[in-house]
Amino acid sequence: MIRILLAEDDRVMREYLTRALERSGYSVAAVDRGTAAIPLLETEHFDLLLTDIVMPEMDGIELAQKAGELVPDLRVMFITGFAAVTLKAGKQMPQARVLSKPFHLRDLVLEVDRMFETESAHGGL
Template identity: 55%
Template sequence: MARILLAEDDDSLRGFLVQSLTRAGHDVSGHGDGDSAWEALEHGTYDLLLTDIVMPGLDGIELARRGAEADPAMKIVFITGFAAVALSAQSQAPKDAKVLSKPFHLKDLVVEIERVIAAA
């Protein structure tokens, strides 16, 4: 089981991911923007940051940079619906961050999260 912080501004997707990842055995804290996610990162420890890239307030790349500085051991997975953003994110993201493009199958997300966590 991993402790996951999820930052996703789409309410329905965030709710679905929190529920699904919880069912997969993870402890998930969902946040609707980068600012509230950063506040949670400042006050807690997480195994994985799962974040959208394009969000209101603090974007996912800056959230990941700050998170990586605060906890270098935390793994990072980006999710985005924009191919160009995904390519840009890979060059700007903290070392070893993964990028998944939306839409993705839930099974693929769970497998990728487990792979990233196992590599720790």
């Protein structure tokens, strides 16, 4: 099963994304800030880091860079509501995907599926 580490400081968004991804067959560990994600990356296996960019303590770009040092083959997807931040993320982490808020849950799941070339259909989103 594909494991996703979700770092999102907004509780409602974090719970919403976790539920949608789990319903789509992914295993999700969710944290409320980048600094909380580092210990999990050091001790557990994840296939994807899905992170908000703008967060307190450590932003998503810093988290992704640190994650890349710890887990070189980890895939990264950023979610953000700020266009300027999207450009910064694209320059600093060109291999990462960026999904701009607002987005439909179906779009998020389709993007994750594409990253893993998942063939399964996802209904109900």
